[in-house]
Amino acid sequence: MIKRISHIGIAVRDLDEGIAFYQKLGLTLEGTEEVPSQKVKVAFFPVGDTRIELLAPTADDSPIAGFLEKKGEGIQHIAFAVDDLPEQLEKAQEEGIRLIDKEPRPGAHNAEIAFLHPKSSLGVLIEFCKEHSH
Numbered sequence: 101m102i103k104r105i106s107h108i109g110i111a112v113r114d115l116d117e118g119i120a121f122y123q124k125l126g127l128t129l130e131g132t133e134e135v136p137s138q139k140v141k142v143a144f145f146p147v148g149d150t151r152i153e154l155l156a157p158t159a160d161d162s163p164i165a166g167f168l169e170k171k172g173e174g175i176q177h178i179a180f181a182v183d184d185l186p187e188q189l190e191k192a193q194e195e196g197i198r199l200i201d202k203e204p205r206p207g208a209h210n211a212e213i214a215f216l217h218p219k220s221s222l223g224v225l226i227e228f229c230k231e232h233s234h
């Protein structure tokens with residue numbers, strides 16, 4: 101079951117510049133983290149019970165580097181917090197939705213994540229996220 105929006109992922113070229121901008125808006129930086137599986141460095145800003153997640157590439161073959169090249173900076177994905185990730189993926193597949201990740205993989209914040217294919221989700225890259233308290 102989808103519980104709420106976990107976070108909104110925003111691609112930036114320069115993480116420090118991104119952090120400085122969201123701090124100007126008055127948001128508080130919760131922390132940064134490198135996610136080797138996605139070749140990104142991430143910065144989190146809590147907003148109520150959701151977060152803004154800034155993503156900057158750490159390598160030229162990072163998916164975020166590809167996104168920045170094609171589309172420039174901006175909203176890259178929306179993540180829904182789910183209570184059971186394998187079950188949610190199975191349900192999506194039964195509905196004929198294409199998946200990028202058939203199996204959960206490690207994300208930032210100790211979470212397990214999986215992406216749906218944007219070609220079958222009307223152009224929006226959707227992430228399912230099973231959060232773990234830390």
Ligand code: ZN
Nearest residue numbers: 109153179227
């Ligand atoms: Zn995410």
